[in-house]
Amino acid sequence: MATVATISPEVRAKYEPVIGLEVHVQLLTETKAFCGCANRFGSPPNTNVCPVCLGLPGALPVLNKRAVEFATLASLALNCTVRERSIFARKNYFYPDLPKGYQISQYDLPLAEHGWIEVPTPQGSKRIGITRLHMEEDAGKSMHDGFADSASRTYVDLNRCGTPLVEIVSEPDMRTPDEAFEYLTRLREIMLYTGVSDCNMEEGSLRCDANVSVRLRGAEKFGTKAEVKNVNSFRFIRAALEYEIERQIEIVESGGRVVQETRLYNANEGRTYSMRSKEQAHDYRYFPEPDLPPLIVSEAWKAEIATRMPELPEARRARMIAEYGITEQDARTLTATRSFADQFESAARAAKNPRRVANLVQSELTMRLKAANLELEQSPISMKGVAQAADLTEDGKLSSKQLKQLFDLCFERNEDFGPVYEREKPQQISDAATLEKMIDDVIAANPAQVEQYRKGKKTVAAFFVGQVMKASKGQANPARLNELVTKKLDA
Ligand code: ADP
Ligand code: ZN
Ligand code: MG
Numbered sequence: 212m213a214t215v216a217t218i219s220p221e222v223r224a225k226y227e228p229v230i231g232l233e234v235h236v237q238l239l240t241e242t243k244a245f246c247g248c249a250n251r252f253g254s255p256p257n258t259n260v261c262p263v264c265l266g267l268p269g270a271l272p273v274l275n276k277r278a279v280e281f282a283t284l285a286s287l288a289l290n291c292t293v294r295e296r297s298i299f300a301r302k303n304y305f306y307p308d309l310p311k312g313y314q315i316s317q318y319d320l321p322l323a324e325h326g327w328i329e330v331p332t333p334q335g336s337k338r339i340g341i342t343r344l345h346m347e348e349d350a351g352k353s354m355h356d357g358f359a360d361s362a363s364r365t366y367v368d369l370n371r372c373g374t375p376l377v378e379i380v381s382e383p384d385m386r387t388p389d390e391a392f393e394y395l396t397r398l399r400e401i402m403l404y405t406g407v408s409d410c411n412m413e414e415g416s417l418r419c420d421a422n423v424s425v426r427l428r429g430a431e432k433f434g435t436k437a438e439v440k441n442v443n444s445f446r447f448i449r450a451a452l453e454y455e456i457e458r459q460i461e462i463v464e465s466g467g468r469v470v471q472e473t474r475l476y477n478a479n480e481g482r483t484y485s486m487r488s489k490e491q492a493h494d495y496r497y498f499p500e501p502d503l504p505p506l507i508v509s510e511a512w513k514a515e516i517a518t519r520m521p522e523l524p525e526a527r528r529a530r531m532i533a534e535y536g537i538t539e540q541d542a543r544t545l546t547a548t549r550s551f552a553d554q555f556e557s558a559a560r561a562a563k564n565p566r567r568v569a570n571l572v573q574s575e576l577t578m579r580l581k582a583a584n585l586e587l588e589q590s591p592i593s594m595k596g597v598a599q600a601a602d603l604t605e606d607g608k609l610s611s612k613q614l615k616q617l618f619d620l621c622f623e624r625n626e627d628f629g630p631v632y633e634r635e636k637p638q639q640i641s642d643a644a645t646l647e648k649m650i651d652d653v654i655a656a657n658p659a660q661v662e663q664y665r666k667g668k669k670t671v672a673a674f675f676v677g678q679v680m681k682a683s684k685g686q687a688n689p690a691r692l693n694e695l696v697t698k699k700l701d702a
Pocket of ligand 2: 263
C-alpha cells in the first residue's frame with residue numbers, strides 16, 4: 212500500500228491522532244421516510260417514486276412511524292438520551308440527485324444525544340462518546356457509468372430518494388485507526404442485532420465519513436481535521452486513516468499547516484485526494500421544515516419501543532461465556548450475528564457438552580469456512596449438525612479423524628452433517644477383542660513408554676490411544692479404546 216514519504220516511528224510517536232466518525236445507516240422499513248413508496252434496493256431505476264419523494268410542488272411529507280421506532284430503538288441501544296420533542300429541518304443544497312433542492316434532516320434538536328459505545332482496546336476497553344443520532348432522508352443516485360453513452364451523460368435514479376436514515380455522529384474520542392475499526396464493528400453489530408438495518412456496505416446501507424486530525428502528544432488543542440468521505444469497507448477506512456495520519460504528520464513536521472477539507476480515498480492507490488476545501492464548503496441554510504410538525508416521542512411510546520430491545524452483543528457474549536464455559540474468542544465468533552448466536556444457543560442447549568460445540572465451530576468449522584472463503588452464514592453444516600457431531604464425539608461414537616472426514620465431505624458436497632453421517636455411517640471398531648489385540652501390539656512395540664507409564668507418568672496413556680487410533684485408521688471407538696488402554700496398562 213502506498214504511504215506518504217517515510218515517517219520514522221519516532222516522529223510518528225510524537226503525534227496523537229484524533230478521530231471522529233459520522234455514520235449513515237439506512238433503516239429497514241417497508242416504505243420510505245415520508246411517503247408510501249417501497250424502500251427497496253435493486254428495483255429498476257425510477258420505479259419506487261411518487262410526487263412526495265420526487266419533490267413535486269404541493270406534495271406533503273408524512274412521517275413513517277416505523278422509521279421513528281427504529282431510530283428510537285437504535286438510540287436506546289447506543290445509550291443515547293431520546294428527546295421527547297425533536298424538530299425536522301431542511302438542509303438546502305443543489306445536486307441532480309436531490310429533486311426537492313433540500314434534504315429533510317434534523318439539526319439543532321436531533322432525536323437523540325449523549326450516547327456511547329464500549330470498544331475493546333489493547334489496554335482493556337474504552338467508551339467512545341456519541342454526540343447525536345438524528346433522522347434524515349437519503350438522496351437519489353447519480354449513475355456515471357454502465358451506459359453506452361456514459362462518456363457524455365450521467366443518469367439519475369431517484370429510487371433511493373426519501374429512504375429513511377439515521378446519522379450517528381461520534382465524539383472525537385478515537386485515538387487510533389484500530390479504535391475506529393472497532394467502533395464501526397460494534398456499531399454495525401448493534402444495528403444488526405436491533406434489526407434496524409441490514410448494514411450492507413456494498414448496497415450503501417451503511418456509509419461512513421471519517422474525520423481525522425493530529426496533534427503533538429500532550430497538546431490540549433485539537434489539530435485541524437480532514438474529512439475522508441465514502442470509503443466502502445471498514446478495512447479501507449482503517450487504511451485511509453493510517454494514510455491520512457501520516458500525510459498530516461508529514462505536513463506539520465515540514466512546517467506546513469493542515470487545511471480543513473474533504474478528501475476522497477482511492478482504494479487502489481491506498482491514498483486520499485482533496486475533494487473540496489473549507490472555502491468551498493456547503494452552507495446548508497438549515498431552517499425548520501414547515502411541512503412537518505415537531506416529532507414527539509412520549510415516555511410511554513419510548514418505553515413500548517424499549518420492550519423490543521434484544522439482548523445486545525456485548526451482554527450476550529458475557530452471558531454465553533458464563534453459561535457455556537466458552538472463551539471470549541469463542542463468544543466473539545458465535546455472536547457474529549444474532550441469528551447465528553440464536554442457532555448456536557438452541558443447538559448448544561440441546562447438546563451434551565456445549566463447550567464441545569463451541570470448540571468445533573471455532574476449530575474444524577471455521578478452518579473449513581476460511582479455506583472455502585465462506586461466511587459463517589453460508590456454512591453447509593448447520594449449528595444443529597455441529598451439535599450432532601459433538602454429541603457423537605462425546606459418546607465416543609466418532610473419532611476425531613472420522614469427524615474431520617465427515618466435515619470434509621459436507622463441504623465437498625455442500626450438505627449438512629446429518630445426512631452425510633447417515634449415509635456414511637463410518638465404520639467403528641468397538642469389539643473388545645479386536646481393540647485389545649491392537650493395543651497389545653502397540654504396547655509390545657513401545658516398551659520405553661510402558662516403563663514411563665508404570666513409573667507414574669499417566670499422561671503417556673494418550674500416546675497409546677493415539678498409536679492405536681492411527682493403526683485403526685481412525686476407526687477405533689475412542690471411548691472403548693480409552694477404557695481398554697488404561698485397563699491394559701494398569702494390568
Ligand atoms: P463540522 O462542523 O466540520 O461538521 P463537527 O464538529 O460537527 O464538525 O464534527 C464532525 C465530526 O468530526 C464529529 O464526528 C467529530 O467528532 C469529528 N471531529 C471534530 N473535530 C475534530 C478534530 N479536530 N479531529 C478529528 N475529528 C474531529
Ligand atoms: Zn415516494
Ligand atoms: Mg457537523
